[in-house]
Amino acid sequence: MQHTEPTGTAQLSAALKAALLATPPVVGGAVPDLGRAVFTGSGDSLASALVATAHGHRALSAGDLTWSETMPAGCDTVVGISHSGTSGATVRALRLAGAAGLKTVAITSQPSSPLAESADSVHLVPTLELAETVPCAGHVMLAQGVAAVCGVDTAPVGSALAGVLDGVRDLVTAQLDALPADAPAAISVLALPELRSGADFWVLKLIEACGLAARNVPLEESGHVDYFIGPQEHLTLQLIGLLGRPRFDRLAQALRSTGQRVQQIDLSGPATTDGPAGPLVRDLAAAVAGTWFADGAARRWGRPPFRGGAVNMDASHIKLDI
Structure with missing residues (x-):
């Protein structure tokens, strides 16, 4: 992700619109037998995780799982969310979930990342190429990845x-x-x-x-x-x-x-x-x-x-x- 000096809202809008139209859509991704899932991430990725609550799942900070070393009660699947796939608490949360025998899913844009390597299945989202100072590109794509895993048709x-x-x-x-x-x-x-x-x-x-x-x-x-x-x-x-x-x-x-x-x-x-x-x-x-x-x-x-x-x-x- 590039970083530039701030520009006006009109310029930000034009740049985001062009990037969205030039980026492949987020498609597929519904996880069979997702069960009662916890979607987890940190910072922007936790905001993306909250999208899953509209589909009957829970969203928790990755630190809540990692630093308590406890998996949530009644959880079948843990879905870790990180654009880079290197957010420490999220990677550790997925590893803990796997060690506890839970199904694990990664949502990321980096297929070779530690997060992807720690998951049973990986849902990749395209990178939105956008020069920005205050970033939103990662969330725009990860939130679509969350919805796709929950079964939403995100192509449009x-x-x-x-x-x-x-x-x-x-x-x-x-x-x-x-x-x-x-x-x-x-x-x-x-x-x-x-x-x-x-x-x-x-x-x-x-x-x-x-x-x-x-x-x-x-x-x-x-x-x-x-x-x-x-x-x-x-x-x-x-x-x-x-x-x-x-x-x-x-x-x-x-x-x-x-x-x-x-x-x-x-x-x-x-x-x-x-x-x-x-x-x-x-x-x-x-x-x-x-x-x-x-x-x-x-x-x-x-x-x-x-x-x-x-x-x-x-x-x-x-x-x-x-």
Whole structure:
């Protein structure tokens, strides 16, 4: 993956659309007798794992399995997710699962990686060739791999996602224009399960790009506690899909009554497409929107991504070392 200086949302949108249309689709991959599966990964890959929850499976951080050295109760299969196939906790989790006699599956773009070598079966996803500063390419492909393993026909997803990007770009541009001039102390991202994977990705990208504390909050849990937040400046972002709009509106009103800033990001229009893969396209569009929003917010607030090089980016602390 290449890294370049940040560009505007229009350029990001055009580059992603071109990359999606030039990349082979994610096809096949449904695993026979998957049973009760746990999909596991770290960081962006954990956001991809959350896609499986829409199909009756569980998603857990790879560290939950690896560092507790315990397999989840009632689990038949462990699916490890890593674009590079070298994320240490994920590789170890798959090895532990295999040693415990569970079926193991790898979702990766690297067929010769330690993750692939540790799995009973491997589902490969194409690499989305995209120059980006705040990355989303890996998640866009891995999330499709997760859905494919769960039995979703993902062949049309890439082109369908490309088809909604113009609307998503315009939505993000408007939301960036609505941001406060100065960065808040922290950010909450609210969503219902239909956009939970996308919301998790928003949090990751806001942290990477802006260096701010951010969290992913189930909609109703925010309603129970978030009106106590203050007096520091706090930004609440509501990711709205096809469900629950009245509850989003009522909660926004309650939070604003305590002096909080709320932005409603309605993905029910620009990110909606027909067909069985529509929910996945909407969730991926939400994730892409979060990447562009985080990139634009960082520039608006003068907070260069990854703290402008102040953070060691070799990622050695999360890579496989044995």
